[in-house]
Amino acid sequence: MAVSIDLAPKAAGPAGDALVPLAMVRPAIVSPTPERPxxxxxxxxxxxxxxxxxxxxxxxxxxxxxxxxxxxxxxxxxxxxxxxxxxxxxxxxxxxxxxxxRPEIVDEQISVDGTRKWLFRFPARGAGKPVEIETVYIPEEGRGTLCVSSQVGCTLTCTFCHTGTQRLVRNLTPDEIVGQVMVARDRLGDFPDADTPEGGILPSEGRLVSNVVMMGMGEPLYNFDNVRKALSVVSDGEGLALSKRRITLSTSGVVPMIAPTGEDMGVGLAISLHAVRDELRDVLVPINKKYPLAQLLEACRTYPGVSNARRITFEYVMLKDVNDSLADARELVRLLQGIPAKINLIPFNPWPGSAYECSDWDQIERFAEVVNQAGYASPIRTPRGRDIFAACGQLKSESERMRKTERAAATP
CATH class of the missing domain: 1.10.150.530 (DNA polymerase; domain 1)
Structure with a gap:
């Protein structure tokens, strides 16, 4: 079963409860103020x-x-x-x-598959309120991937995505983005000064933060400056030192900012595609109405640094009887012709109130076979952390939407 870790002092729970000793949690430090940046x-x-x-x-x-x-x-x-x-x-x-x-850890959950999800709380900024976001750590053999959020909520309202049901509260600042990486490394014992057991939760061998994906809550390219600044710290060779080849930014298709992402950040690019026809993508990913497929794919063809060695990842969520036909697979191959690409097929991860179902596994495999035969790698992403709502498209927090004037006041 999934484990939820209560971070407050607590007596031993019922049999089966897994609680982290209070000594393993770093003490809270006074939140920043204008006088204490x-x-x-x-x-x-x-x-x-x-x-x-x-x-x-x-x-x-x-x-x-x-x-x-x-x-x-x-x-x-x-x-x-x-x-x-x-x-x-x-x-x-x-x-x-x-x-x-560090950001305050409100809750930490551990999935049956080892995936961890943190609910972080950040203090009020300006005239705003304290806000919460979710961050996910996915352990894999030989590496560990941290899925980092860039916004509280999202503006894009993609109909298959749980985060899209939470309207934008505000952008995260560079310290709030980098802070997610810092806490993850704390909790995993991934810093050299982390003493066992007080300094962190030690992972299995090799299970460290080796990869970062900007695929958490929010659209990173609608928070471009803060994301760029944060990733420059994360990738700095004299600090956290994550190679830019191990950092991937996912966008739903903010076309004007795709080239600057390659020029200014130099990280891997992932595109939340999910449909091969404009009329369907207009529904699934509404930003398509502003930047349709033709514009999006042209921006991918000219992405700075794209090559067979640095392919663009196209994410494609598999929705039963919506976008999973073999005709869709063939059209996907046609659309991506000439783009060094990899296609991640993502079984739909359900969430309360969602109107979609996951494609049948046999159909996903048939879809993948069409793409594979055309020469594209098309791994089927194994769902991770579903039992704790940590899987792709399931992240959400309870922070309430601010008025536009409040968001402006809360952004330094």
């Missing part, structure tokens, strides 16, 4: 500015920035007091002027 997700230049405000002489800024960067992203510390090679006075000053707190 959150430095996670900052550029080195911004970090230097924080150090300058803390009284560090100009000639020491570069050295101290490098030290701080190392402690934050290589050692993974969450308390300035742990930064041993920085003077006590400076550590105290930094703790008064800046913040390196």
């Amino acid at each position: 959150h430095v996670i997700g900052m550029t080195r230049e911004e970090l230097g500015g924080v150090l300058a405000l803390a009284g560090v002489p100009a000639k020491q800024i570069r050295m101290r920035t490098a030290q701080l960067w190392h402690w934050l992203y290589v050692r993974g510390v969450d308390d300035f007091a742990k930064m041993a090679n920085i003077s006590r006075d400076l550590r105290q000053k930094l703790s008064e002027t800046a913040d390196i707190a």
Whole structure:
């Protein structure tokens, strides 16, 4: 059965309950305020500015920035007091002027297949309210993939997606995006200073955060600047050091931002396709009305860096009697002709109130065979974390939609 981990102090539960000892959860740290900016997700230049405000002489800024960067992203510390090679006075000053707190973990669930889902809460920004998002970790042999959210809710209202039923609350900031990676590494014991058992939950051998996919809640390309800044920190070779080849950004088709994604981020591209005809995609993925298939596929053909070595992934959710015919498979092959591509076939993951059913497994295999015979890899994605609603298209939080003026006030 799935396990939900209560993070509050609690007496032993009934037989079968699996609770994480309180000592295994890092203590909460005061949330950031305008007077105490959150430095996670900052550029080195911004970090230097924080150090300058803390009284560090100009000639020491570069050295101290490098030290701080190392402690934050290589050692993974969450308390300035742990930064041993920085003077006590400076550590105290930094703790008064800046913040390196992790997001608050409201809930942690573990699926029968080992998938983990975290519900994170972020403090109020500006005139807004505290908000919550979900992040998923998927363990696989030889690697571990973290599915990261970029928005609270979503603007796109894709009809097969649970997240699409939650209207946009606000964009996530760089520290909130990077913070998801930091907490995942904490909980998995993926930092070198994570002492066992207090420092984190140790995974099985090789089960670490080795890949990041921007496939959680929200449309990343509608939060382009913050996502770009966050991924530059995640991929920095002197910090978290995830190769850009191990980072994939998924979009439903914000065509004008696809080329800049390749130019400015240089990460892998995934397209939420799901239909091969405009009239159907208009229903399943309504952004298609603004950027129809012809425009989307042309942007993919010219994506910077695309090649047989760096193929574009096309995601195709299998909906029974909707988009799963062999004629659809043949049309998919025709549409993608000339694009170095891989097609991920995703069995539909049901959620309460959804109007769709998953295609029969035999039909999914027949569909995949047509695509395979045309020379395209078309793996059928094994559903992961369905029992805890952590599978593709199932993420959602209870944060309420803000008015437009509130969203603007809540975005730094």
